[in-house]
Amino acid sequence: MRKAHPVGESQFASLMSVFGPFLPDEARFPIGIAVSGGADSLCLAWLMRRWRRAVLALIVDHGLRDNSAAEAEETASRLQTLDIPSVILRLDSVIRTGSLQKNARIARYEALEAACLSRGILDLALGHHERDQVETFLLREAHGSSTHGLAAMAFARETPQLRYLRPLLEVAPERLRATLRQQGIQWVEDPSNRNPVFERVRIRLSLDQSGHRAARAQLALHAGRRNEAALVSAGALSKLQADPLGFVVMDSLPGDPALLGRLWQSVSGAVYPPSPQALAALIAAPRPVTLGGAQLCAAGRLGKTWLLVREPAAIAGRIAAQSGVTWDGRFTLRGEVPDPGTKIGALGAEARHFRDHTLPAKILSGLPALWIGTRLMAVPQLGAFAAPHWARLRFSFSPAMPLSDPSFWPEYRETVKT
Numbered sequence: 156m157r158k159a160h161p162v163g164e165s166q167f168a169s170l171m172s173v174f175g176p177f178l179p180d181e182a183r184f185p186i187g188i189a190v191s192g193g194a195d196s197l198c199l200a201w202l203m204r205r206w207r208r209a210v211l212a213l214i215v216d217h218g219l220r221d222n223s224a225a226e227a228e229e230t231a232s233r234l235q236t237l238d239i240p241s242v243i244l245r246l247d248s249v250i251r252t253g254s255l256q257k258n259a260r261i262a263r264y265e266a267l268e269a270a271c272l273s274r275g276i277l278d279l280a281l282g283h284h285e286r287d288q289v290e291t292f293l294l295r296e297a298h299g300s301s302t303h304g305l306a307a308m309a310f311a312r313e314t315p316q317l318r319y320l321r322p323l324l325e326v327a328p329e330r331l332r333a334t335l336r337q338q339g340i341q342w343v344e345d346p347s348n349r350n351p352v353f354e355r356v357r358i359r360l361s362l363d364q365s366g367h368r369a370a371r372a373q374l375a376l377h378a379g380r381r382n383e384a385a386l387v388s389a390g391a392l393s394k395l396q397a398d399p400l401g402f403v404v405m406d407s408l409p410g411d412p413a414l415l416g417r418l419w420q421s422v423s424g425a426v427y428p429p430s431p432q433a434l435a436a437l438i439a440a441p442r443p444v445t446l447g448g449a450q451l452c453a454a455g456r457l458g459k460t461w462l463l464v465r466e467p468a469a470i471a472g473r474i475a476a477q478s479g480v481t482w483d484g485r486f487t488l489r490g491e492v493p494d495p496g497t498k499i500g501a502l503g504a505e506a507r508h509f510r511d512h513t514l515p516a517k518i519l520s521g522l523p524a525l526w527i528g529t530r531l532m533a534v535p536q537l538g539a540f541a542a543p544h545w546a547r548l549r550f551s552f553s554p555a556m557p558l559s560d561p562s563f564w565p566e567y568r569e570t571v572k573t
């Protein structure tokens with residue numbers, strides 16, 4: 156057998172580049188990494204940290220094995236030595252009837268998704284690799300899956316809240332282990348990965364090299380078309396930068412009116428995009444314009460050519476603040492409101508207090524703020540609170556057309572791993 160080559164930093168950077176736009180590499184926009192402590196996801200974490208500073212590893216402790224808590228701690232301290240911050244998510248509700256593996260997986264994804272949502276994480280990377288992909292294909296084939304199922308796992312999968320990324324999906328697992336060995340990084344071996352009670356493991360054990368190659372070739376036929384379309388849409392989006400504060404900056408407008416319409420909807424919070432004719436005219440001759448609740452204007456000191464931002468005159472008035480309520484079709488409040496008289500309204504002219512902020516007043520004044528009468532109590536997005544107990548409140552960016560909506564990436568959808 157040939158010796159496996161470690162994965163290099165520049166190769167990983169090019170694997171990540173196919174996913175298109177990422178939020179700036181700043182502490183307020185971490186990318187999540189799901190780390191089990193096994194070789195694959197640990198290697199993913201190491202590579203991600205070389206690629207980007209703002210990352211957060213999420214370790215799920217299913218609590219199903221006696222030493223699982225200690226293993227999770229061990230993984231967390233290993234990550235710490237690699238300068239990767241992490242949190243451990245403890246599950247106490249894995250249902251033990253039916254398929255334990257399946258229940259554990261559902262509970263794991265729920266916990267990961269909730270943790271990302273509460274921390275404003277939009278992208279979560281998973282450590283699936285090429286052999287996982289081949290096994291998924293063979294499992295689905297054995298179960299009579301349709302063409303869609305046989306395309307197996309996609310590079311990325313969207314939920315309305317989160318995008319799952321699988322940058323290592325075409326990388327052989329031997330290369331991930333070789334990478335860790337080269338760096339002298341240890342990992343945890345999960346005994347269930349070798350337990351033939353599980354069908355996936357039986358498939359793994361029965362696959363010789365030629366079977367593996369044949370399955371890969373078949374898989375490529377199924378997956379090719381889907382991923383090709385996905386890469387086209389990722390390419391279009393990779394040129395812009397979308398911010399969960401509710402604005403988009405870009406050097407040029409996307410050439411597809413439907414795509415531009417979706418961006419417009421995300422920023423304005425509108426249920427419908429502007430007319431395709433108006434958008435096509437704008438693409439043909441870009442110019443500053445106010446349309447359908449959003450404004451296209453010069454990005455100025457934001458560094459790119461265009462800024463797409465909520466139209467100030469169209470912003471909603473004040474409404475009573477309650478957890479779960481959405482204001483201006485864009486921002487949903489979460490957390491316990493300390494005073495029943497609190498209202499949500501735009502920061503407006505009070506944005507002048509944040510003059511030193513790197514973002515222009517045009518963006519800041521449209522952010523949601525919490526008010527009691529004329530008193531400004533909190534601007535959660537800016538980390539400004541009149542008193543510590545207001546700091547429990549958060550707004551999430553939740554327009555009717557979210558920036559990470561599945562229809563943004565139609566070809567990336569897939570069924571959850573079998």
Ligand SMILES: Nc1ncnc2c1ncn2[C@@H]1O[C@H](COP(=O)(O)OP(=O)(O)OP(=O)(O)O)[C@@H](O)[C@H]1O
Pocket residue numbers: 188189190191192193194195196197213214215216217263280281282283287345348
């Ligand atoms: N307990 C966990 N905590 C966090 N993420 C997990 C956990 N288990 C699995 N994952 C994520 O899901 C991916 C695929 O899971 P799978 O069970 O196939 O991998 P694994 O064999 O447990 O571990 P690894 O991929 O880390 O070697 C992992 O690479 C990792 O990103």
